[in-house]
Amino acid sequence: MDIASFSATYAEARDKFRAAVRALGADSARYDNPNKGPNGEALSTDVAYLGARDAGKVAVLISGTHGVEGFCGSGAQIAWLKSDAAKRLPRDVGVLLIHAINPYGFAWLRRVTEEGVDLNRNHIDFSKPLPENPGYDALAQWFVPQEIEGPGLDAALARLKAWRAEHGDLAYFTAWSAGQYRHPEGVFYGGAAPTWSRRTTEAVGAKYLAGRKQVAGVDFHTGLGPFGYGEPICHHAPGSPALERARAWYGQSLTEPLRGTSTSQARDGLTHHGYARMLPGVALNFVSLEYGTYSREEGAKVFREDHWLHRKFGVFGGFDAERGRPIKAAIRRHFYPDTQDWKEMVLWRAFQVIRQTVEGLAER
Numbered sequence: 001m002d003i004a005s006f007s008a009t010y011a012e013a014r015d016k017f018r019a020a021v022r023a024l025g026a027d028s029a030r031y032d033n034p035n036k037g038p039n040g041e042a043l044s045t046d047v048a049y050l051g052a053r054d055a056g057k058v059a060v061l062i063s064g065t066h067g068v069e070g071f072c073g074s075g076a077q078i079a080w081l082k083s084d085a086a087k088r089l090p091r092d093v094g095v096l097l098i099h100a101i102n103p104y105g106f107a108w109l110r111r112v113t114e115e116g117v118d119l120n121r122n123h124i125d126f127s128k129p130l131p132e133n134p135g136y137d138a139l140a141q142w143f144v145p146q147e148i149e150g151p152g153l154d155a156a157l158a159r160l161k162a163w164r165a166e167h168g169d170l171a172y173f174t175a176w177s178a179g180q181y182r183h184p185e186g187v188f189y190g191g192a193a194p195t196w197s198r199r200t201t202e203a204v205g206a207k208y209l210a211g212r213k214q215v216a217g218v219d220f221h222t223g224l225g226p227f228g229y230g231e232p233i234c235h236h237a238p239g240s241p242a243l244e245r246a247r248a249w250y251g252q253s254l255t256e257p258l259r260g261t262s263t264s265q266a267r268d269g270l271t272h273h274g275y276a277r278m279l280p281g282v283a284l285n286f287v288s289l290e291y292g293t294y295s296r297e298e299g300a301k302v303f304r305e306d307h308w309l310h311r312k313f314g315v316f317g318g319f320d321a322e323r324g325r326p327i328k329a330a331i332r333r334h335f336y337p338d339t340q341d342w343k344e345m346v347l348w349r350a351f352q353v354i355r356q357t358v359e360g361l362a363e364r
Helices: 010-024 067-081 103-108 134-143 150-167 169-177 196-208 241-253 271-278 296-313 324-335 340-363
Strands: 027-036 042-050 057-062 093-099 214-227 230-233 283-292
Touching: 010 027, 010 042, 010 067, 010 093, 010 103, 027 103, 027 196, 042 103, 042 196, 057 067, 057 340, 067 093, 067 103, 067 214, 067 324, 067 340, 093 196, 093 340, 134 150, 134 169, 150 169, 196 271, 214 271, 214 296, 214 324, 214 340, 230 241, 230 340, 241 283, 241 340, 271 283, 283 340, 296 324
Parallel strands: 057 093, 057 214, 214 283
Antiparallel strands: 027 042, 042 093, 230 283
C-alpha cells in the first residue's frame, strides 16, 4: 500500500495531488478560494478528470467535505491516481476527482468552511423554510459552553447527561448531529446561504457532469465507527432504484441511515442532495465512505474545543495560540490517525469501493 500518498499538511496534499494529475496528463482545473491558510498559503479546490470527455457515466471521488477529514480522502485519491487502475478505465466510464472541496477546513484543521458551516448540511433549498432541530436548540449552550474546562465544563456536561438520560440516545444524537440552522457558532451548523464550497461544487458539476447518463459519488469521511473500518453509507430512499443499485454494487457492508443500520443518522443538506438537485434526470448513486477513528466521546470533545477556540479568536484565529495548538493537534489526530495500520486500512477499502463503483457503472 502506497501510504506515502498521505500528507502532513493541506499544502503538501495539494502539491501531491497536482503532481499525480500532471503525471497522468489528465484534464484538470483549479478553483481558487479567496482566503489564505494559516501560513499564508494559497487555498484551492483542485479537480482532475480521467477518461473520455463524452463518457456517459462518471464516478466522482470527493475529499475534504469536512476539511480536516481531507487527509484521508486526499491520500486515497492520490494513491489511486498513481495506480494502474487509473490508467485502465472501462469504455464509457470517466472518473472525476475533486480534491479539498473545503480547502479552508483542510488547511486550518477544522471540519467547517470559512463561513463556519458544515458543508454536509449546507445543500438545502434556502428558498424554503429551514429545517428545525428543537433538540439542538435546547442544548446549544451546553454543546459549546463558555468554558471548556473547570466548573463551567462540568456543569455543561451534567446538563447534557441529564437530557440524554431523559430523552434517550437516539434523540440525543439526532439533536447533536442532524444539523441545525439557528446557531452559527455551534456544531453542525448548516448555514444561511450556499457556501463558497457549495458554489464550487455546483460549478464543477456544471463543467464536468452536465449531460451524463449516470453519476456515482464516493465522498470520503472520517470519525465514526471502528478504528480503520470503512463503512459505505447510503442515504438513498428505501425502495428507490438508486438504493437497489448501491446494494448490488457494495453488498452487505452497505449501511442505510434511513433504516437505522448505520453509524450515521438521517440528516438534511447532504452533498448528495446537492448533486441530485443540480443533475435532474441523471441516474445518481452516492455513498459516503466513513472511516472509524476514535470514540464518539473524544469526537465530541474535539468538536467542542475547536468551536470554542474559533468563537474566541474568530474563524482565522487561534491556530498558533498557546491554547489553540493542543486543540488543533487533538482535532487532527481524531480525524486523521497518522499511523501506518490506519492508512493501510484506508487504502485497501478505498481501492475496493472505487473498483466497485467503476465496475457498477460499467455494468449498467
